[in-house]
Amino acid sequence: MKTYSLLLFPVLATVMTAGNAGPAAAPCCPPPAARPACCAEAKPAAAPCCEEMKPAAAFSARSLYQLDARWTDDGGQAVSLASLRGRPVVLAMFFASCEYACPVLVDDIKRLRAALPEELRGRAQMVLVSFDTARDTPAALRAFRERMKLDDHWTLLRGDDGTVQELAMLLGVKYQQDARGQFSHSNLLTVLNPEGEIAHQHAGLMGDVSEAAKVVAGLSRAALLP
Amino acid sequence: MRATLLRLWRKAPGPLGLAVLFGLGSSGGARAGEAGPAGMAYIPAGSYAPLLRSQDEPERVPVAACWIDVRPVTNADFLAFVRTHPKWRRSQVSPLFADSGYLADWADDLEPGPRAPAGSPVVRVSWFAARAYARAAGKRLPTTAEWEHAAGAGFTQADGASEAGFNSTVLEWLIRPSPIPLPVAGQGRANFYGVHDLLSLVWEWVDDFNTAMVTGESRGDTGLERTFFCGAGSVGARDTSDFPAFMRAGFRSSVRANYAVPNLGFRCVQSP
Numbered sequence A: 001m002k003t004y005s006l007l008l009f010p011v012l013a014t015v016m017t018a019g020n021a022g023p024a025a026a027p028c029c030p031p032p033a034a035r036p037a038c039c040a041e042a043k044p045a046a047a048p049c050c051e052e053m054k055p056a057a058a059f060s061a062r063s064l065y066q067l068d069a070r071w072t073d074d075g076g077q078a079v080s081l082a083s084l085r086g087r088p089v090v091l092a093m094f095f096a097s098c099e100y101a102c103p104v105l106v107d108d109i110k111r112l113r114a115a116l117p118e119e120l121r122g123r124a125q126m127v128l129v130s131f132d133t134a135r136d137t138p139a140a141l142r143a144f145r146e147r148m149k150l151d152d153h154w155t156l157l158r159g160d161d162g163t164v165q166e167l168a169m170l171l172g173v174k175y176q177q178d179a180r181g182q183f184s185h186s187n188l189l190t191v192l193n194p195e196g197e198i199a200h201q202h203a204g205l206m207g208d209v210s211e212a213a214k215v216v217a218g219l220s221r222a223a224l225l226p
Numbered sequence B: 001m002r003a004t005l006l007r008l009w010r011k012a013p014g015p016l017g018l019a020v021l022f023g024l025g026s027s028g029g030a031r032a033g034e035a036g037p038a039g040m041a042y043i044p045a046g047s048y049a050p051l052l053r054s055q056d057e058p059e060r061v062p063v064a065a066c067w068i069d070v071r072p073v074t075n076a077d078f079l080a081f082v083r084t085h086p087k088w089r090r091s092q093v094s095p096l097f098a099d100s101g102y103l104a105d106w107a108d109d110l111e112p113g114p115r116a117p118a119g120s121p122v123v124r125v126s127w128f129a130a131r132a133y134a135r136a137a138g139k140r141l142p143t144t145a146e147w148e149h150a151a152g153a154g155f156t157q158a159d160g161a162s163e164a165g166f167n168s169t170v171l172e173w174l175i176r177p178s179p180i181p182l183p184v185a186g187q188g189r190a191n192f193y194g195v196h197d198l199l200s201l202v203w204e205w206v207d208d209f210n211t212a213m214v215t216g217e218s219r220g221d222t223g224l225e226r227t228f229f230c231g232a233g234s235v236g237a238r239d240t241s242d243f244p245a246f247m248r249a250g251f252r253s254s255v256r257a258n259y260a261v262p263n264l265g266f267r268c269v270q271s272p
Helices: A102-114 A138-148 A161-171 A210-224 B002-011 B014-026 B075-084 B127-136 B144-151 B166-175 B243-254
Strands: A071-073 A089-094 A125-130 A154-158 A175-177 A183-186 A188-192 A198-203 B040-043 B046-048 B052-054 B061-063 B066-069 B235-237
Touching: A071 A138, A089 A102, A089 A161, A089 A183, A102 A125, A102 A188, A102 A210, A125 A161, A138 A154, A188 A210, A198 A210, B040 B144, B046 B144, B061 B144, B066 B144, B075 B127, B144 B243, B166 B243
Parallel strands: A089 A125, A125 A154
Antiparallel strands: A071 A154, A089 A188, A175 A183, A188 A198, B040 B066, B046 B061, B052 B235
């Protein structure tokens, strides 16, 4: 199982749902008990040492984290998008067997990350969400991670058809599967602020990602402030 | 047969009942022996020729049979929905799911008012809201293929394209500005399957509208912008003379799921 450094942040542990709050949760904050998805916004019961860390407030009206959709990562763990709360996120939709645009899209995100000031590079999380509900199993995503040499700052997710469609609709991503099983799709990078609101979108491949990098850097700095 | 018609009449009284009767009476394609859900017409399985397709894809794709609402969802229908689903009222809807134009023609949260008469199609509803309505009704939004297959029928035959005068009727609506308030739904001439207003009242949401990947304006770019879309090189247009189909593809590609647009309503389907 992959352990993401993301999961080590105690503040995130307070918003984690039961599925992904495993051994990686901070020791002083026991993972919250399983809650139905509709209660995701409720404050989890905090252990005494967690109280000073401000348990999760309700999500803002424009936060994608208010969705109760469940995803699975390439380690086979259940993940809610809300577990990304607290740091900037660079998100793109893709499919692992794509031979044309997706590797380039990933490369664009790598360039974006490289353009960040070094001290901020570890703050943002890169998230790739697959369209390919049939073929992109956790194992297929894991193979993609290896092939593209993606470190722990990358989260790879898969979901069911309805979940993928809903996220694509919220991001404005267009996609269509053809007879060969390939997808035509928008090449779109979305930057989410720490609250899960869309802060910036960058359309197109191999373009100038400096504007997106600037947004991510700004959000990363703000997220570092007490 | 007569008993079936009577049953239908009772299920869908008033003008709607007439519409169903008229539809069944004029078509050989409908499932005459089955009553089906109230206010819905049966669209038999068939095929649909996508406007844009990749080179190695078949010209026509099969479409399964479905039941489709005989008219678009009205303001009265939608009012009943928001009464029981408060999160979809204008003052309470999340901006994530509907922009500021949501139900803007309505006088208030629970009062459609003079600009949105009860019998007129509800417009300025987002895709998310339309989908929520459909789910609450135990239905769903039609796919592009289902919608286009149903709308491809003429007045007197299943294939509207080969029916004299049908295409010009469709074009007529496209060039005529929509009146405000919109006319009552269900009054347009029924098509071969007994469905009203598919091409003559409002634009309608489809479940997979985001598969339409035309960028910019439809006249200038029938293909795809290569850097914006993956697979761009492989998708091309089927028939560049089918202007209304281009309009629909252009419209679908220009909206986002939270847009609440004037003249954009919806209807629902059910699988048999």
